[in-house]
Amino acid sequence: MNRLDAFEAYRKKMNHRILEEKNHLGTKRFFNLDTAAYRAGALSTETKELLGLVASLVLRCNDCIDYHLIQCIEAGFSDEELDEAMHIGLVVGGSIVIPHLRHAVETIDMLRAREESAE
Amino acid sequence: MNRLDAFEAYRKKMNHRILEEKNHLGTKRFFNLDTAAYRAGALSTETKELLGLVASLVLRCNDCIDYHLIQCIEAGFSDEELDEAMHIGLVVGGSIVIPHLRHAVETIDMLRAREESAE
Amino acid sequence: MNRLDAFEAYRKKMNHRILEEKNHLGTKRFFNLDTAAYRAGALSTETKELLGLVASLVLRCNDCIDYHLIQCIEAGFSDEELDEAMHIGLVVGGSIVIPHLRHAVETIDMLRAREESAE
Amino acid sequence: MNRLDAFEAYRKKMNHRILEEKNHLGTKRFFNLDTAAYRAGALSTETKELLGLVASLVLRCNDCIDYHLIQCIEAGFSDEELDEAMHIGLVVGGSIVIPHLRHAVETIDMLRAREESAE
Amino acid sequence: MNRLDAFEAYRKKMNHRILEEKNHLGTKRFFNLDTAAYRAGALSTETKELLGLVASLVLRCNDCIDYHLIQCIEAGFSDEELDEAMHIGLVVGGSIVIPHLRHAVETIDMLRAREESAE
Amino acid sequence: MNRLDAFEAYRKKMNHRILEEKNHLGTKRFFNLDTAAYRAGALSTETKELLGLVASLVLRCNDCIDYHLIQCIEAGFSDEELDEAMHIGLVVGGSIVIPHLRHAVETIDMLRAREESAE
Numbered sequence: 088m089n090r091l092d093a094f095e096a097y098r099k100k101m102n103h104r105i106l107e108e109k110n111h112l113g114t115k116r117f118f119n120l121d122t123a124a125y126r127a128g129a130l131s132t133e134t135k136e137l138l139g140l141v142a143s144l145v146l147r148c149n150d151c152i153d154y155h156l157i158q159c160i161e162a163g164f165s166d167e168e169l170d171e172a173m174h175i176g177l178v179v180g181g182s183i184v185i186p187h188l189r190h191a192v193e194t195i196d197m198l199r200a201r202e203e204s205a206e
Numbered sequence: 207m208n209r210l211d212a213f214e215a216y217r218k219k220m221n222h223r224i225l226e227e228k229n230h231l232g233t234k235r236f237f238n239l240d241t242a243a244y245r246a247g248a249l250s251t252e253t254k255e256l257l258g259l260v261a262s263l264v265l266r267c268n269d270c271i272d273y274h275l276i277q278c279i280e281a282g283f284s285d286e287e288l289d290e291a292m293h294i295g296l297v298v299g300g301s302i303v304i305p306h307l308r309h310a311v312e313t314i315d316m317l318r319a320r321e322e323s324a325e
Numbered sequence: 326m327n328r329l330d331a332f333e334a335y336r337k338k339m340n341h342r343i344l345e346e347k348n349h350l351g352t353k354r355f356f357n358l359d360t361a362a363y364r365a366g367a368l369s370t371e372t373k374e375l376l377g378l379v380a381s382l383v384l385r386c387n388d389c390i391d392y393h394l395i396q397c398i399e400a401g402f403s404d405e406e407l408d409e410a411m412h413i414g415l416v417v418g419g420s421i422v423i424p425h426l427r428h429a430v431e432t433i434d435m436l437r438a439r440e441e442s443a444e
Numbered sequence: 445m446n447r448l449d450a451f452e453a454y455r456k457k458m459n460h461r462i463l464e465e466k467n468h469l470g471t472k473r474f475f476n477l478d479t480a481a482y483r484a485g486a487l488s489t490e491t492k493e494l495l496g497l498v499a500s501l502v503l504r505c506n507d508c509i510d511y512h513l514i515q516c517i518e519a520g521f522s523d524e525e526l527d528e529a530m531h532i533g534l535v536v537g538g539s540i541v542i543p544h545l546r547h548a549v550e551t552i553d554m555l556r557a558r559e560e561s562a563e
Numbered sequence: 564m565n566r567l568d569a570f571e572a573y574r575k576k577m578n579h580r581i582l583e584e585k586n587h588l589g590t591k592r593f594f595n596l597d598t599a600a601y602r603a604g605a606l607s608t609e610t611k612e613l614l615g616l617v618a619s620l621v622l623r624c625n626d627c628i629d630y631h632l633i634q635c636i637e638a639g640f641s642d643e644e645l646d647e648a649m650h651i652g653l654v655v656g657g658s659i660v661i662p663h664l665r666h667a668v669e670t671i672d673m674l675r676a677r678e679e680s681a682e
Numbered sequence: 683m684n685r686l687d688a689f690e691a692y693r694k695k696m697n698h699r700i701l702e703e704k705n706h707l708g709t710k711r712f713f714n715l716d717t718a719a720y721r722a723g724a725l726s727t728e729t730k731e732l733l734g735l736v737a738s739l740v741l742r743c744n745d746c747i748d749y750h751l752i753q754c755i756e757a758g759f760s761d762e763e764l765d766e767a768m769h770i771g772l773v774v775g776g777s778i779v780i781p782h783l784r785h786a787v788e789t790i791d792m793l794r795a796r797e798e799s800a801e
Contacts, residue, residue: 101546109549111527113362114534120354121539124297129286134253135294141257142264142298143540145659147743148504150543151298167248170706175254177709178243179261179270181657182716183621183738186745189696192704220665228668230646232719233653239711240658262659264540266386267623269662289349296352300538301359302381302502305388308339311347362535367524372491373532376498380536383499383778385624389536405486408587413492415590416481417499417508419776420597421619421740424626427577430585458784466787468765470600471772477592478777500778505742507781600773605762610729611770617733618740618774627774643724651730654719655737655746 091197094153125158133162137172144176147183149190156191160198169195210316213272244277252281256291263295263306271310279317288314329435332391363396371400375410382414382425390429398436407433448554451510482515490519494529501533501544509548517555526552567673570629601634609638613648620652623659625666632667636674645671686792689748720753728757732767739771742778744785751786755793764790 088096106115125135136158143151159169173191177184207215225234244254255277262270278288292310296303326334344353363373374396381389397407411429415422445453463472482492493515500508516526530548534541564572582591601611612634619627635645649667653660683691701710720730731753738746754764768786772779 113531130290138260138294145261146540171249174708175257183741232650265659293351302384368528376532379495380502409487412589413495421622470769503778606766614736614770621737647725651733
């Protein structure tokens with residue numbers, strides 16, 4: 088199991104634990120609010136996912152970066168578009184972002200490989 | 207002089223001090239790189255400014271928020287679009303972002319008032 | 326008008342602007358969720374406000390510190406209790422928290438003076 | 445060895461290295477100050493550990509979360525109490541905290557399992 | 564009174580309030596530990612103040628930046644040396660640091676003017 | 683392969699991917715600017731690497747800490763000097779830095795062991 092598969096399995100398992108078993112009303116509402124924030128409205132879902140990606144990059148959270156990259160690639164962004172968005176994250180957040188940029192680039196490569204093997 | 211005018215005057219004065227008088231080559235290059243990151247490429251300048259806005263919001267920097275809001279409104283974003291982008295910043299960054307959301311909303315109102323008085 | 330009065334007036338004005346005039350559904354829900362998080366449940370409101378205070382201190386947000394100090398003093402915490410909570414914020418967050426500790430101590434003094442003048 | 449056992453073994457080994465072998469006076473004093481901050485005074489140790497937990501959550505440090513969860517569960521907090529404290533961390537810190545919430549929930553489950561196997 | 568004088572007066576007043584009047588033992592120890600950290604040892608006080616400056620810059624705390632700049636200029640650093648140290652803070656911390664770089668450059672100019680008027 | 687060797691191999695592989703294959707001009711320039719910032723000028727490379735180390739510590743990035751420790755040890759810093767620099771990072775950044783201090787101390791030990799085995 089590669090690290091992306093492991094992340095997705097862990098995310099699914101723990102979200103189930105938090106949302107179905109723990110069942111804390113406020114936390115469920117927070118998760119719903121989080122999901123709803125990326126739905127199309129005045130801005131498209133595509134643009135919103137890109138906002139989520141750059142926010143995750145400057146806040147330096149690898150799991151959040153991976154989650155938004157999965158959505159961004161599903162939304163159809165090209166590597167060139169993702170590179171430019173991530174470059175903004177790098178410039179805003181500085182060299183401390185570089186390890187997360189490396190992680191993000193590897194994730195994109197893994198997601199492209201997954202796309203190809205699914206064809 | 208309102209706070210936006212004061213910010214812009216201070217920003218201009220100190221950028222001149224840093225870029226023209228201090229003349230540190232690396233810092234000049236950093237500023238150029240920062241400017242270049244928002245130029246249209248695979249992504250439009252509009253999308254990039256929105257990325258800069260949300261990054262500034264989650265990193266909680268009022269001056270950066272104001273700078274990107276000026277660009278975003280010049281780029282033609284509607285209040286509804288900006289509200290949705292800022293909502294993503296709020297959800298990603300949490301309630302600690304609220305004081306900066308208040309600041310941002312006030313800045314938008316000031317920029318709209320400036321637009322109207324310029325007509 | 327002292328800085329606490331100014332903060333409360335600004336907070337009220339901008340919250341009205343955001344929640345009543347802007348009327349972005351997701352953002353209203355976020356504010357409601359934020360309010361609900363501090364309601365008594367398995368933990369008391371008192372304990373929760375103290376958690377909000379220390380979170381605000383380590384994240385270094387003066388407006389959030391002031392807001393939670395207002396709630397904490399209304400909840401009846403003594404200066405000794407607040408000093409111990411803030412000390413934890415200082416130790417966890419380091420000397421970078423010191424300017425916010427100064428701000429917080431001044432806010433407590435202002436709130437105590439307000440209590441006295443109200444008697 | 446599960447990840448909690450590994451964390452505790454590593455923490456013990458490296459603290460010994462730092463405090464006994466390196467023997468930097470200032471750093472030893474910092475560790476002592478850190479320990480002392482959680483001792484009962486005007487506030488109980490229980491409340492202080494909860495403050496440490498929420499501070500660790502909003503600052504997004506998994507090792508610190510695990511450390512304070514160990515203390516919180518030893519202090520006798522119920523899952524419901526911990527869920528409410530962590531919910532405040534989630535609301536204050538935003539969706540960027542979610543991966544750390546997943547980690548924290550898993551840690552609580554591991555600590556409960558350890559309690560049961562110790563009976 | 565310029566902003567540097569105001570900062571120093573406020574800092575002095577609130578430190579007196581915290582250390583002499585409040586008299587929280589742990590917090591006093593923290594302040595002592597903080598002071599001691601910059602004393603000459605294996606590294607010179609000069610180098611340590613520069614470390615404090617860059618740490619303050621990447622953590623984006625204007626009061627901390629001002630405090631360490633006062634020490635750095637007293638320690639005899641030239642503008643060129645400070646510019647290079649701050650450039651590292653800019654590159655590590657990214658464009659979000661720029662407003663604090665502007666503040667720092669203005670502080671240096673104010674401190675140089677104070678030096679001149681003292682001659 | 684120990685964790686330092688793994689980090690260096692991953693860093694090299696991903697930097698090649700980013701700089702040679704992706705070839706995003708802005709990102710290449712950022713990396714060049716980052717490298718240039720640590721070159722000797724008004725301040726020595728040694729001092730600059732120490733600034734990079736402390737910045738990495740307070741921003742709590744293990745990969746960045748490891749990178750700068752490799753440079754610092756190559757630059758000839760003694761353990762005592764590194765301990766004092768890291769102590770400043772600990773005091774500025776607080777107890778949330780402790781897990782990264784443990785990591786840093788282990789990295790130093792690994793780098794010293796590597797030096798010895800190379801002799």
